[in-house]
Amino acid sequence: MNPTIKDVAQRAGVSVGTVSRVLAKNKTVSEDIRAKVEATIDAIGYRPNILGRSLRLAKTDIIGLVVPDITNPFFAELAKQVEMLASAEGYSVLLANTHDDPDAEKQQIETLLGRLPAGLILVPVSNSLADGLASRTRTVTVDRPLSGHALVSVDNRQGGYLAADHLLSLGHRRLGYISGPGTTEVSGERRGGFVQRLAEFRKSHPGDYVPPQIVEGHFDYRSGEELGKQLLTQPEKSRPTAIATASDQQAIGLLRAADDMGLRVPNDLSIVGFDDIPLASLVLPRLTTIRQPIDEIARLALEGVLGSHALQEEYKLQPMLMKRGSCAAPSTP
Amino acid sequence: MNPTIKDVAQRAGVSVGTVSRVLAKNKTVSEDIRAKVEATIDAIGYRPNILGRSLRLAKTDIIGLVVPDITNPFFAELAKQVEMLASAEGYSVLLANTHDDPDAEKQQIETLLGRLPAGLILVPVSNSLADGLASRTRTVTVDRPLSGHALVSVDNRQGGYLAADHLLSLGHRRLGYISGPGTTEVSGERRGGFVQRLAEFRKSHPGDYVPPQIVEGHFDYRSGEELGKQLLTQPEKSRPTAIATASDQQAIGLLRAADDMGLRVPNDLSIVGFDDIPLASLVLPRLTTIRQPIDEIARLALEGVLGSHALQEEYKLQPMLMKRGSCAAPSTP
DNA sequence: AACCACCAATGAAACGTTTCATCGCATGTG
DNA sequence: CACATGCGATGAAACGTTTCATTGGTGGTT
Structure with a gap:
């Protein structure tokens, strides 16, 4: 012994x-x-023996991190940052995936809370978790809101807005948008910002306005590819010259779809992604995208969970347009 | 209370x-x-209260998972599988990153062990961890060996062998190889298998044999891109017509390098990756690669850690060649 | 010299379980 | 009818800490 x-x-x-x-x-x-x-x-x-200690103190040095899917590069990066910061403070990170399934989420949170974590960082999937489930410990929500909990996220609306703005300013008029699942608030906001910028444009340039073509799916590669194909199989004169997406994964799938159909990016099609995952700058062409400051998000989330002072209700960080190689002015034949 | x-x-x-x-x-x-x-x-x-229980029982329902970098898609996938299986058995997964730093690894393992986990799944970075550090709990090593511990991994040598074999059988003779860090055993084995197949070829076709060009770096995208450039900036007659890599990330970086230099894949250059991460089949062109059966690896690792019977010393799984779009017969001008 | 204050160290209780020896009781047996 | 047999329930100990009320001792003040 x-x-x-x-x-x-x-x-x-x-x-x-x-x-x-x-x-x-x-x-x-x-x-x-x-x-x-x-x-x-x-x-x-x-x-x-940390167990004796924890029992006496009635709390652990463990932080629960609940994400939809650790395989998603965005969440992987989040996990990495959270883990780095947490371990620097002597905390460990308990990882759980929900697979975007509300039941699994409930289950995972339940067992996590059973371990009496010092706090919980949660990327919620269901937007109304069974009554105070997550209230049994300090909980901060990331990326997606959950009523009654502090939220750290990027200003998604502003992100969508920036994407539309960039494309418009390059001279594009026929725009497409690949959205995330309609059920998630994130999707709605990103798309909302996109549409809002177009509405403003309509005001200022009534003659030039073309309503955007919006399709909806999941955040993953495959969805981007499929929805991309859908948007791009149109006669050239109605096909969008630029498409914004709700995630880089979608954008990368879209890249693939475009290539399959013989369209060159950015010559024939401009693309703006969302997130700025590491891969975004390694893909061909390098992806122009809306950057989320993940390190900052992780920092604030952890601070909210561990810090003594209560975190403010909502922490909206500013996204940033990363101009790279996937956008250009539309070709004017 | x-x-x-x-x-x-x-x-x-x-x-x-x-x-x-x-x-x-x-x-x-x-x-x-x-x-x-x-x-x-x-x-x-x-x-x-799980703490009281654990204290009494002198063990927890926690499994430590130590990986170099959760951001690496291969490890993310591993983490996901492990977490899925573990939570199905009522265990939780504690995640730690070592950033390929032996000191960090030691530190992480140390604090993890302090939490008295039921077991440890470890992707070791240093090949000789301070004496029995990991012997204080049931430990299974994944991907890379660590003397004195059970290892679950793919047959890396066979993987390298398959890659070379595939390229040779397509008719390629001037082969390149992008290796991982020379310090890791995995790298050595993959490269070893590759070289071995070439040696066999030399025996059987002495006239046709061309020694492979081998460069060495890290497993990441960037390394693949840089080393790729290095291999490809040669006069056409000495430049490899096909390159195998030690990871899909390198292969994707290489894809980028090739494109930068105006080479079409697979027309001008064939590429074989390693791992078969999800992205491999979404990149353009789809990546031909050596598949690691991650789900199987995760299953065996967890079994080794939780199972009652001792795991056999070493568990070598068979890799599998996934033929996709990045390989073709060499163009014969 | 007596007293007070203070500091360092002690001992025991408490945290919430599990387990093991013990006990009471009913049932069946001689 | 006395007695063994079991079975179901009990009570207390133990797991390894932290903390708090006590105690013992030292130095300073009157």
Whole structure:
């Protein structure tokens, strides 16, 4: 068996309480005793049993991280950042996937909470989790809102707006938009921003306005490819010259669809993605996209969960247009 | 405060021991008492405190998963599979990144072990971890070996062999190979298999043999791009007509390099990747690659960690050649 | 010299479980 | 009818901490 604090105490000839106070750096212990205790501690290779500690303190150093799918590069990056910051503070990260399934989500959160985490960082899938489920610990929501909880996210509306703005300013008029699932608020906001910019354009240039073609699917590669094909199989004069998407994965799928149909990006088709996952700048052509500051998101989320002061209700970070190679002015035949 | 087992016992008019035995399904309790206890349990919303339980049992339901970088699609997929299987068995997964840094690895494992996990699934970075560090719990190593521990991995040598074999059989003679870091055993084996097939070819077709051009770097996109450029900036007659890589990420970087230099894949250059990450089949052209059966790897690793019977020392799974669009016969001008 | 204040260390209780030895009681046996 | 046999339930100990009320001792003040 591992040595316990009792062994240390006995061998050092002090009480367990004293050893405990040596361990808690900030307590007051006489110098010689502290030295002796510390000596025996690494003499017998004692390491505190975190379970005893947690039980006594009624809380752990564990942070629950619940994401739809760790395979999604955006969430992988989030997980990485959260884990980095957390472990720097001495916390560990418990990972759970929900697979975009509300039941699985409920189940996962349930067992996570059973482990009495110090806090929960949650990318919710259902927008109304069974009553205070997540209220049993400090919870911060990321990316998607959940009523009654602090939210850290990018200003999705602004992101959609930026995408439309960029394309319009390049001279595109026939725009397409590949949206995420209609059920998620994120999708709605991104699309909303996109549409809003177009509405403004309509006001200022009534003659030039063309209503956007909007299709809807999932956030993944495949959906981007399929919906892309759908948008692009039209006679050239009605086919969009530029398409914005709700995720980089969709955009990359779209890239593939365009190529399949013999369209060159950006010559024949401009594309704007969303997220700025690492792959976005490695794909061909490099993807122009709306960047989410993930590191900042992770930082704020963790701060909200661990910090002593309550996090403000909603933390909207500003997205940023990353101009790369997938956009150009429309070719004017 | 949350209700404890004592509250249940009191309210149900039985002893705590009895409640405990009700909770442990397989113990013997009279029917009426069981009913009464169960009734009060969800009357007062009691849920067992896992900390008390773990302390008593001196072990947790947590599995540590230590990977170099969760952002790497291969590890993300591994994490997903492990988490799925683990949560189905009632275990949770604690995630840690080592960033390919031996010191960080040591640190991470150290704190993970402090949490008394039921087991550890480890993708080691240093090939000799400080003496029995990982021996303090059931540990299974994945992807890369670590002396003294069970290993689940693909037969990397066979993978390299398959890649070379495929390219040779298409008619390629001037082959290139983009390897992973020379320090890792995986790299060595994949490359070894590749070279071995070429050596065999040399025996059988002495006249046709051309020594492969091998370069070495990291497993990531960027490395693939850089090393690719390096291999491809040669006069056409010495430039490889086909390149195999040690990871799909490298292959995708290479795809990019090739395009930058005006080479068409597979017309001017054939490429074989390694891993078969989801992206491999979505990139343009679809990547021919050596598939690792990740689900199988995850399953075996978890089994090794949780199963009662000792896992055999080494579990080598067979890789599989996935023929897609990035390979063709060399153009013979 | 007596007293007070203070500091360092102690001992025990408490956190919420599981388990094991014990006990009471009903049932069946001699 | 006395007695063994089991079975179901109990009570207490134990897991490894932290913390809090006590205690013992030292130095300073009157």
